Amino acid sequence: MPVDQRKVARALLSVSDKTGLVDFARALAGHGVELVSTGGTRKALSEAGLAVKDISDLTHFPEMMDGRLKTLHPKVHGGLLAIRENPEHEAAMLAHDIRPIDLLVVNLYPFEATLAKGAPFEECVENIDIGGPAMIRAASKNHDDVAVVVDPSDYAAVIDEMAATGGATLIATRRRLAQKAFARTAAYDAAISNWLAEELGEAAPPVRAFGGKLSEPMRYGENPHQAAGFYLTGEARPGVATARQAQGKQLSYNNVNDTDAAFECVAEFDPGHAAVVIVKHANPCGAAEGATLEEAYLKALRCDPVSAFGGIVALNRKLDAAAAREIVKVFTEVIIAPEAEDEAMDIIAAKKNLRLLLTGGLPDPRARGVTFRSVAGGFLAQTRDNAVVDDMELKVVTKRAPTPHELADLKFAYRVVKHVKSNAIVYAKDLATVGIGAGQMSRVDSSRTAAHKAGEAARAAGLAESLAKGSVVASDAFFPFPDGLLAAAAAGASAVIQPGGSVNDKDVIAAADEQGLAMVFTGVRHFRH
Known part of the structure; x- marks a missing residue:
């Protein structure tokens, strides 16, 4: 059985984010905790007047290779992994002069922040932490005996607990901190692996991982009986998350x-x-x-x-x-x-x-990225739909070409239809939507729904004629049969934009010509399920 309280006699601190570090270390010292540290962390603590040992005093081995090698040593990992009250472990510690480490305080090199600022490849590589995750995992595995802190927001809780227990941590706290620590290293490794996959152009790497940091727990999910939380991936994309x-x-x-x-x-x-x-x-x-x-x-x-x-x-x-x-x-x-x-x-x-x-800015619709969706037993991952109508080669396929005014409305409608659930139909006029049909099981139903909405909007505005009269229509995917297009023509549309690619394209084009419609193909589908 694990011991509920473990006295903290020695702490190893090695952090890149020094927020609250000095106050936390000072509180530890007030409980008689021996402080051991590395590089910049040791310098910050020493300049604050705290007594702190260098990691080399523990390992009797100097830092080398630009700091890449400093904590990967048996005297560090033995001090973190040794099971207290285990005679074999105690004998090994005694034989090799390994002293226990009761508290590990580590936050990792800022890889995600380095990536977010658009740093070059080599700089991103240099900000991949190796010793930090290794120590975090060692301490987390041995959480029966060792507390591990990876987030400055946990400093206060640890100090309050030590004040209440006379300098000890409780098993419940150590387990909570270990869970958070394992999640942190998992999210860190996921960020690195996904970055490398993107650099290699691998849309479907053999193993895909992702992780996030809790922004806030939510009162409930889509419905009150569902639990939920909002997690941040660290992606520097302006939006609700940032x-x-x-x-x-x-x-x-x-x-x-x-x-x-x-x-x-x-x-x-x-x-x-x-x-x-x-x-x-x-x-x-x-x-x-x-x-x-x-x-x-x-x-x-x-x-x-x-x-x-x-x-x-x-x-x-x-x-x-x-x-x-x-x-x-x-x-x-x-x-x-x-x-x-x-x-x-x-x-x-x-x-x-x-x-x-x-938000401070707008997300770039052309930017690369990966989106996820869960399914039973797994998840789907795909690159973001970053196709933009302004970059598409529009092909006029009817006898009549769209007028400049119609073309502007067609492009407008195609920007919107990209973000409507499939099957999607959008009527637009004068750079405004006038009817939207979303999420129907057939495209003709989406056409009719959008036309109905246009009629309802006209009545709400006190107009006798549907807003769809003289509009253009966009479809997120091809019309498999002429019926959806004919429904749009009946609603009053004069021009159509769609991807094309149906085996019945000839019939759809013939129907458009018969109705006097102008139609352009984009060659790009925008399904959104």
Whole structure:
């Protein structure tokens, strides 16, 4: 049986993040703990006036190879791995002059931060920690006897416990710290292996790992009976994971998911043109470009004012007061934008539960990356859909080519349809969505749903004619039969953008010609399940 309390007599400290280090070490010294340290950590403690031994005093071996070799030594790992009260281990320690280490304090070389700043390959390699993970794993394995701290946020709890126990740690704390330590090294190794896979161009490496650090536990998941947490991978991609929450209550699981969907969609639009996307249940229910954010928001809202209630609003530039005044007129869960003017923040502050997230920038829709989805017994991993319509070679396949105005609307619609759940159909007019059909089992049903939405939006605006009249239509995948295209024509669409590639393309093109539609193929599908 493990001993509940273990007195801390010797601590080894070796950290890259020195936040709170000196105060923590000073508290340890106050309990009579012998401090042993390495390199920059030892220097920081010594300059603070603390008595600290160099690691070489323990190993009788100098640091070498630019610090690559300093802690990989039997006198370090023996001190961490030795089982106390085990006669054989005690005899080995005595024979080889190995002294026990009761507390290990290590945080790793900042590999993830180095990668995030875009450092060159060689610099990333130099920031791969070897000795740190080895010590962490040794101490974590022997947590019956050794406490391991890998996060400065745990310093206070350890010191409070030692104060309450007369300088000891409890087994429950040591096990909790060991779990966190193993997770840290797993996430660290995952970041390194995934980086190397990307550098090698391996889309499906033989072993794939991923990990994250808890940002916050959530009240529940998609539904109240589900537990959930929000974890950060360290990817430096502006969005909900990296944003500063300027105001509002805690984000829910669904808020995070929907906000990510909204911000990724609005990032498709050049910030030189004001753009707004409104999302409900991870699908855009309105999107538009305008001369101002206010204009773009009102155009986006017109598409589906009913679904916008309780939705997420994403903007591609600094939120201004005029747009803020319009947004707060409708119950909104979250607003996410790169920045916000002070006056806009004052307006939103009147809605105390409305969350405002500021990201500092927009995610690059062309950037590489990997996305994950769990399945029973495993997970799927794929590269991010970073295809952008502006980079596609559009092929006119009908007798009539789209007009410049239609072409602008077609490209707009294809930016949006990329972010609508499949089967996806988007009607757009004057750089605004006017009808969206999402997640239907057949494409013709999506076409009809989008047309119905366009009619409902017109009635809500007091108009006699459907908003789909004179619009263009985008499909995320090819029309397998002419029926979906004919439904779009019946709704009033004048031009179509789709990937093409169906065995029935000739029939679909013939139907488009018969209806007088202009149609372009992109050659790129945007399924989103």
